[in-house]
Amino acid sequence: MPSDKLTELGVRKAKPSSKRKKLTDGRGLYLLLHPNGSKYWRMKYQFMGKEKLLALGVWPEVSLTEARKKRNEAKLILKSGNDPSVVKKNQKLTGHILQSNTFGSIYEEWLEKKRQEWRPNYFDDVKRAIEIHLLPDLGARPIDQIIPAEIIAVLKKIEDQGKYEAAHRARQKCEAIFRYAVISQRCVNNPASNLKGILTSPKKKRFNYLDPKDLPEFLIRLNEYDGSIITKLAIRLVLLTFARTAEIRFANWNEFHLETEEPIWRIPDEKMKMGREHVV
Numbered sequence: 604m605p606s607d608k609l610t611e612l613g614v615r616k617a618k619p620s621s622k623r624k625k626l627t628d629g630r631g632l633y634l635l636l637h638p639n640g641s642k643y644w645r646m647k648y649q650f651m652g653k654e655k656l657l658a659l660g661v662w663p664e665v666s667l668t669e670a671r672k673k674r675n676e677a678k679l680i681l682k683s684g685n686d687p688s689v690v691k692k693n694q695k696l697t698g699h700i701l702q703s704n705t706f707g708s709i710y711e712e713w714l715e716k717k718r719q720e721w722r723p724n725y726f727d728d729v730k731r732a733i734e735i736h737l738l739p740d741l742g743a744r745p746i747d748q749i750i751p752a753e754i755i756a757v758l759k760k761i762e763d764q765g766k767y768e769a770a771h772r773a774r775q776k777c778e779a780i781f782r783y784a785v786i787s788q789r790c791v792n793n794p795a796s797n798l799k800g801i802l803t804s805p806k807k808k809r810f811n812y813l814d815p816k817d818l819p820e821f822l823i824r825l826n827e828y829d830g831s832i833i834t835k836l837a838i839r840l841v842l843l844t845f846a847r848t849a850e851i852r853f854a855n856w857n858e859f860h861l862e863t864e865e866p867i868w869r870i871p872d873e874k875m876k877m878g879r880e881h882v883v
Contacts, residue, residue: 606630611667617642632674634662644670646677650686657687704789706749706780707742713783722873729776736761736773746781747790754795758802767805774798844883850874 606629617626619640626634635643644659659665659673677687710733718726740757741749754777761770778795785793813821828835837851844851850870860867868883875881 606632607671609634609667614642614662614667628667628671630674630678632659632670634670644673646674646687648677648681648687650681650688655686655688657691704746704784705742706744706746707738709746709784709787709789710738710742710780712787713780716783732769732772733776736769737777741777746784749794751794751798754798755801758798762803767803770802771805774802844868846870846883850881 609626609628614626614634617634617636619636619638621638623638624636625645626636628634631647633645633647635645637643642662644662644665646657646659648655648657657677659670659677662670665673680687680690714726714730714733717729721729737757740760741753744753754774758770758774758777761773774795778793778798781790781793781795784790825835825838837848840846840851841848846868853874854868854870858869858871860869870881870883872880
């Protein structure tokens with residue numbers, strides 16, 4: 604059967620009628636005209652003894668030349684023993700999977716699972732840090748295509764700002780996100796797992812401390828302190844309970860059970876770093 608019977612001019616000038624009609628080009632390709640004037644490229648073919656139809660796009664978005672190219676590609680797929688319609692469907696599905704498997708989308712899925720495990724403040728801190736340091740460069744990238752060099756470049760950018768501790772935390776969270784992606788079978792390898800030694804170690808903060816031999820003098824001075832009574836009592840409570848200052852500053856009276864043989868202070872789990880109730 605002769606092919607390439609249509610012309611671009613003929614396609615453009617083709618007029619609709621009250622019923623759908625076909626303008627044949629050849630080798631299964633034809634233009635389907637609808638009564639409303641829309642024009643669709645279609646290819647008719649046989650696969651395993653059954654007649655099937657493949658949609659190739661809409662004119663003028665898909666020109667006659669492009670429609671013929673798609674037809675020829677479909678013919679090659681048929682020649683290889685595959686169904687062009689199935690191949691097209693799989694390609695579309697693969698594209699959707701790649702789009703939904705970006706670093707950013709996997710991060711959101713991972714973070715949502717952590718919402719129930721972490722304290723709200725910590726959750727917000729992690730979310731903010733990742734959105735600032737990781738998502739601008741990695742968010743739109745397919746997660747299975749990210750290589751160690753890309754992550755190193757992102758981490759070095761954080762280091763260049765003098766944020767060494769932030770760079771280490773970003774690497775840790777990046778590794779956790781990739782670990783989740785591997786477990787959920789969205790990628791095979793974790794490119795962040797062996798990057799710990801690539802970063803500059805942050806300087807350890809040295810906190811002031813009280814030497815045991817200075818404790819007696821400190822207690823004497825505390826007793827003589829004539830400043831705020833709240834500050835004075837809070838320091839005594841720290842010495843007696845070894846609680847964190849934040850736990851003392853934000854304590855409520857309903858946490859204390861003092862009218863018992865063994866008075867206790869129950870610090871609720873939402874105030875604790877590990878998310879577990881602490882009894883003092």
